[in-house]
Each structure stands twice: as structure tokens, then as C-alpha cells.
Amino acid sequence: MKLNPDGMKPIYVQIAEWLEAEILAxxxxxxxxxYSQYQLAEMFTINPATAGKGLNLLADEDILYKKRGLGMFVVSDxxxxILEKRKSQVLKTMVMELVAEAERLDVSEGELLEMIKTIxxxxREESQ
Structure with a gap:
């Protein structure tokens, strides 16, 4: 993965999202x-404190837990x-934007639902 230092998301958030993607995969x-903050820092050529901030973000969200003297570990669930978090945050935001755009374009609820079903x-057909 390549980080985007000029992007809208801070580097530590990009690190946390990459780690989430690795867990999901x-x-x-x-x-x-x-990974330790030093391993991540070396992998992405970033400051170890930035990498540590990404790890701590996941620990604050109860995705990682700390074992004193041993590092951080992935929680069993x-x-x-991560899936629940993404559904409740990312997907909800996308749906809100979609509904707002549909309203601006005067697309009815029925038309919008039909578009979603079609896609x-x-x-499904593509993946078969």
C-alpha cells in the first residue's frame, strides 16, 4: 500500500485503515x-510516532489490545x-450522500431502490 501524504486523511488514519483492511483480508x-510502530514506520517510511498513533486509534476502538511488554494484538472478533464500524460510519455516509443527490435530481425512492437492485x-452476475 502507498500512503497519500497530500490526501485529506491524516497518515495515522491511513495506517489504521490499512491495518483494518489487512485484518479483513x-x-x-x-x-x-x-506490527509494532517501528515495523510500520520502516514499512511506510514514516515517523514511528505517527505509526504508533495509528495503532493507538485501533486500540481506542477495541480492535487491538495491548499486552504489557509484548506489544499489541488483534482482538478475537x-x-x-471492523465490518460493523464501516457499515455504521462509511456506508451510512455514502447512503446519506446518495439519497441527497437523488433528491436533488428528483429521483423517487422507488427509482433509487430499483437502481440499487439492478447494480x-x-x-452478482459478474462474480459468477
């Missing part, structure tokens, strides 16, 4: 030791927590 398992069907 199964590259980092439940109860597995997480990390995948479920879901297309995606």
Missing part, C-alpha cells in the same frame, strides 16, 4: 501480534467489529 488473524444483480 485475513492477512492478520485474530489474537495475532500486530476484530473482523466483526447488485449485475455485481
Amino acid at each position: 485475513g492477512n492478520i488473524q485474530s489474537d495475532e501480534k500486530m 476484530a473482523k466483526e467489529r 447488485q444483480k449485475q455485481k
Whole structure:
């Protein structure tokens, strides 16, 4: 992954999101030791404090837990927590923006739902 230092999201948030994606992809398992801030700093050529801030963000969200003297580890239900967080935050925001745009374009609720169903069907067919 490549970080975007000029992007809208702070680097530490990008680090946290990358780690979440690694957990969701199964590259980092439940109860597995997480990368240290120094490993992340080396991987992404960033300041260790920035990497530590990304790790602490996930610890604050109860996705990681600390073992004194051993580092941080992934909680057993990390995948479920990340999925729930993304549904309640990211997806909700996207739906709010979609509904607002549909209203601006005078698209009815029925038309919008039909568009969503059509796209879901297309995606299912593509993946088969």
C-alpha cells in the first residue's frame, strides 16, 4: 500500500485503515501480534510516532489490545467489529450522500431502490 501524504486523511488514519483492511483480508488473524510502530514506520517510511498513533486509534476502538511488554494484538472478533464500524460510519455516509443527490435530481425512492437492485444483480452476475 502507498500512503497519500497530500490526501485529506491524516497518515495515522491511513495506517489504521490499512491495518483494518489487512485484518479483513485475513492477512492478520485474530489474537495475532500486530506490527509494532517501528515495523510500520520502516514499512511506510514514516515517523514511528505517527505509526504508533495509528495503532493507538485501533486500540481506542477495541480492535487491538495491548499486552504489557509484548506489544499489541488483534482482538478475537476484530473482523466483526471492523465490518460493523464501516457499515455504521462509511456506508451510512455514502447512503446519506446518495439519497441527497437523488433528491436533488428528483429521483423517487422507488427509482433509487430499483437502481440499487439492478447494480447488485449485475455485481452478482459478474462474480459468477
